[in-house]
Amino acid sequence: APLALGSAASFEAELVKSDTVDSSAPQLNITYSSNYTEHLPRTLILATGGTIAGVSASDTDSTTYTAGVVGVEELVVAVPQLLNVSNIDGMQVSNVGSESITDAMALSLTKLVNNALCASNASYDAVVITHGTDTLEETAFFLDATVQCDKPVVVVGAMRPSTAVSADGPNNLLQAVTTAVAPEARERGTLIVMNDRICQAYFCQKANSNTVDTFESPEPGFIGGLLSDKPFFYSSASTPTFKRVYDLRNVSSLPPVEVLYGYQGTDLGLLDAAVERGAKGFVIAGTGAGSLSDTGAVNAAAVVDNGVPVVRSSKINVGFTVPSSLYPNTIAAGSLNPVKARRLLQILLALGKSPKEVKQAFEEPLQSYLTLDIKKYY
Numbered sequence: 001a002p003l004a005l006g007s008a009a010s011f012e013a014e015l016v017k018s019d020t021v022d023s024s025a026p027q028l029n030i031t032y033s034s035n036y037t038e039h040l041p042r043t044l045i046l047a048t049g050g051t052i053a054g055v056s057a058s059d060t061d062s063t064t065y066t067a068g069v070v071g072v073e074e075l076v077v078a079v080p081q082l083l084n085v086s087n088i089d090g091m092q093v094s095n096v097g098s099e100s101i102t103d104a105m106a107l108s109l110t111k112l113v114n115n116a117l118c119a120s121n122a123s124y125d126a127v128v129i130t131h132g133t134d135t136l137e138e139t140a141f142f143l144d145a146t147v148q149c150d151k152p153v154v155v156v157g158a159m160r161p162s163t164a165v166s167a168d169g170p171n172n173l174l175q176a177v178t179t180a181v182a183p184e185a186r187e188r189g190t191l192i193v194m195n196d197r198i199c200q201a202y203f204c205q206k207a208n209s210n211t212v213d214t215f216e217s218p219e220p221g222f223i224g225g226l227l228s229d230k231p232f233f234y235s236s237a238s239t240p241t242f243k244r245v246y247d248l249r250n251v252s253s254l255p256p257v258e259v260l261y262g263y264q265g266t267d268l269g270l271l272d273a274a275v276e277r278g279a280k281g282f283v284i285a286g287t288g289a290g291s292l293s294d295t296g297a298v299n300a301a302a303v304v305d306n307g308v309p310v311v312r313s314s315k316i317n318v319g320f321t322v323p324s325s326l327y328p329n330t331i332a333a334g335s336l337n338p339v340k341a342r343r344l345l346q347i348l349l350a351l352g353k354s355p356k357e358v359k360q361a362f363e364e365p366l367q368s369y370l371t372l373d374i375k376k377y378y
């Protein structure tokens with residue numbers, strides 16, 4: 001397989017198997033436990049809010065409801081079929097629209113997941129996170145990059161509130177749990193399960209503001225799906241080529257990283273203002289393959305000179321941004337969309353990586369492809 005260059009070696013290097021409990025993690029506060037059935041696996045549902053827990057006065061309303069109202073017990077009790085496939089414990093982590101998930105909440109979520117799944121005293125086989133869809137891919141990517149073991153983590157949401165005619169939440173939750181407890185779901189990274197589809201958090205993103213088929217994985221596509229409530233996978237387990245895993249056990253906060261949007265003539269003059277407000281890094285949701293205007297490139301270079309990293313991603317959300325001599329010292333996001341690149345930059349800065357290490361972490365997985373000399377394979 002000459003083109004299977006990947007980055008397994010560095011991936012292994014970053015993967016630190018947790019064999020101890022993270023004492024800085026918040027305590028598991030289980031408020032719902034199903035009656036225990038010996039032969040079934042144990043799934044922990046961490047409920048964070050979102051439309052899946054949303055409520056409206058009208059059963060035809062799926063646009064102006066209130067997200068994050070229904071509690072974890074009610075979510076589970078509404079789908080008794082869950083208990084046919086798993087023991088369920090539930091914890092209410094938050095109950096908010098996902099646009100209000102903070103960095104602190106994201107950090108405590110990954111610590112909870114690591115303790116529940118990966119620590120030496122871990123007692124769960126899988127974690128399912130109920131989450132609003134607006135930023136679901138951010139949490140899912142963040143977990144993908146920071147969960148220290150190969151047990152399944154599935155993030156699920158809904159596009160219609162729980163009160164709507166044909167609410168999609170209950171079936172999505174059932175499919176998320178049946179996927180999470182499937183042995184084939186292991187070693188694939190964090191998964192997003194919605195609307196009969198399974199995709200990997202590294203590649204998956206929200207693609208429509210309103211419809212139930214909103215999650216897409218344009219490259220490389222869905223990795224599986226569900227027939228009724230039974231998950232299937234198109235191929236055996238594999239991790240995304242560019243994925244790295246980082247250990248946040250000693251991290252107590254994430255540094256602020258801002259995203260600026262690209263359009264004709266973007267001058268990126270706001271970079272300075274954001275640095276003054278405390279930004280420690282930037283992602284530019286650049287035009288096309290991460291292009292910056294002439295003035296934007298000058299302003300980006302100036303903040304980089306002052307020690308603040310600038311990652312170039314693309315507002316197109318699909319495709320690659322690669323290193324470019326046009327924008328020296330900026331960092332290419334590869335296939336990561338802007339919000340995922342932001343999470344990765346926060347992780348790297350929180351771990352105290354040097355500017356060079358930050359650049360390497362983003363670009364090294366791409367290098368083997370960019371310098372590929374095809375002749376040497378023949």
Ligand SMILES: NC(=O)C[C@H](N)C(=O)O
Nearest residue numbers: 050051097098132133134
């Ligand atoms: N469909 C949804 O879940 C949208 C909601 N605003 C949220 O992200 O929490």
